[in-house]
Amino acid sequence: MVARMLFRAVIMGPPGSGKGTISDRIVKHFALKHLSSGDLLRLNIQKKTEVGILAKSYIEQGQLVPDDVITRLIIQELNNFGEHNWLLDGFPRTVPQAQALDKAHQINTVIDLNVPFQTIKDRLTARWIHPGSGRVYNTEFNPPKVSGIDDLTGEPLVQREDDKPETVTKRLNAYEALTKPVLEYYKNKGVLETFSGTETNKIWPHVHSFLQTKLPDASQE
Ligand SMILES: Nc1nc2c(ncn2[C@@H]2O[C@H](COP(=O)(O)OP(=O)(O)O)[C@@H](O)[C@H]2O)c(=O)[nH]1
């Protein structure tokens, strides 16, 4: 029997490791709420909120948004989820963020996607997004039905400003210096589960089996 414990999970991995792609699959199979820090920040940028205006310059330069800004934003959103099970994607990315999150919620599962940097560099130059919904495509992996056009709305796709090769390098450096220590932090707490590989379709079945031991399957397929 699956224990009736609130599922408080984080999905981590370098930029482009497939956090969003795998999160979408998790949400399709298991009943939980999903919150992506990157999507939330991009929404704030679109709406030109105070946080969005501040975050924009950091994101475009491949730097992390300051800890206090992102932490406040995420904790506030999580409070809206109440007693639902949830999966956090893209937060925490620094040890101070992880410590702040611990004060608010007890994290019991951390899924770490371990994908080589060279694989990532190749992928991100091929990533296209629909800004309105955050839907993500890849010209090789999951191309849109019509090149450059969102499948559902027919609106144009764009490339993320921060997916330019030189910015990707900066983001990978930030990951190495600031986010890798978070993996160590969760490893010491005994909640880290690492999945290594170069292809999402090969990593996903392992993530799925692992989650089946933690959550009831509510597959919508
Ligand atoms: N070639 C290839 N592209 C992938 C694979 N998995 C995901 N992608 C694409 O790689 C890009 C990054 O994936 P995404 O889920 O956005 O990663 P995130 O930045 O960690 O959230 C997107 O364009 C995905 O469509 C894969 O196995 N192979």
Ligand SMILES: Nc1ncnc2c1ncn2[C@@H]1O[C@H](COP(=O)(O)OP(=O)(O)O)[C@@H](O)[C@H]1O
């Ligand atoms: N937890 C966070 N702390 C600081 N900055 C963040 C955080 N989450 C997202 N960001 C900012 O938003 C950008 C895009 O994030 P995200 O969409 O998660 O990228 P990716 O999925 O490619 O790793 C990051 O490069 C960073 O500037």
